[in-house]
Amino acid sequence: MDRKKLVVLSGAGISAESGIKTFRDSNGLWENHKVEEVASPEGFRKNPKLVLDFYNARRRQLKEVHPNEAHLILAELQEFFDVHIITQNVDDLHERAGSRKVLHLHGELLKARPIDSDEVIPWEKDLNFGDLHENGSQLRPHIVWFGEMVPAMEEAADIVEEADIFLVIGTSMQVYPAAGLIHSTPDHCEIFIIDPHLPNDFTRSENCFQCGASEGMKRLKNKLLA
Template sequence: MKKKLVVLSGAGISAESGVKTFRDSDGLWENHRIEDVASPEGFARNPQMVLDFYNARRKQLNEVLPNDAHKILAELEKDFDVEIITQNVDDLHERAGSSKVVHLHGELKKARPVNSDSKVIPWEGDLNLGDLNFEGIQLRPHIVWFGEMVPEMNKAIAITEKADIFLVIGTSMQVYPAAGLIHYIPEDCEVFVIDPNLENSYTKDSHCFKMTASEGMKKLSEILQKERG
């Protein structure tokens, strides 16, 4: 029976592919204040600006490719039961070949009606005012904005509770409730951390790799394969 490897991934894994993140020193995301483009209030004030913002993110996503960290995680499915819980809204894990991915903060390539966090539909192109679902309801990006509930959180907790190995990669562990998953890791679970900037407080230092996502995944893959052998 394969060991269960549960991965909590964040912006750092996608940054290597060229996906822009908003956690820059100026607190802006592509020159926008976060509250203007990632909150229900921002959408209520200026919906077309918010739609345009995510249209640009979606377009950029189509111009980037999965990197080695994404690919190694997908390859590990041969030997481990890998489940990925990601804070990222891109589809790079899936495009690399990972088959079990939970998106805590939504997905850029999906849309949903403004009055529901379900009834989600695939969406590849631009999304504009006047784009309606089959019920005639305006569509919005399927993104969990600040102040909104995280619908997949309970599923993520249930996955975490079954982990034999838990990996934190490319996330500052500053965003809740995602960061709270650390409290649901089983006591006998091995925990690894990959992040060039993270101050490790989650596991023993030998399991903390202060390096890029791709470098860290190469090293971790070797360790896991040796443990298997």
């Protein structure tokens, strides 16, 4: 008998429990920078060193944090379900927890690419101005910045269209186009949401857990395996 396909859309909230700051603080800044300064093609053209230093700090922080219980439970569920994770996060915590099928919508901190091509290369050290691809082009972080296309969206939609169970965890469902993936679920798909900030009309559903990622995953695991 084929295992049910569990598709997970994860966002910053799941990584926050590992100590990675969410995308924007309440003041609208990201690590005290305006987002357009460090996460846009215009910002990179204007001040490439600032952008590279910003992501170097994110990359170094990644070595100091570890997967949390939510990441680990999602990896454990591979024993019972065909688990596919579609993440808006650029960290590698899902992979380090043991999840095998992870699609990154917004790029990956531990990869780089030349400014004039889509060729992606592994990159774990600092990335500096003057670090060039073999073709002579400056390397940039492999991050989808504001104003850029999300190349993995079509693949993500194809995965969601085959879901038997769809879980939204750690994301407010306000960042598009990722938030629109829930509309690609098939009619038979059962949808679960884990979010400490759910509006009341959601929390009345037994499939919605108004709590943090790790607590929600413990409760969801018990429900799914019951």
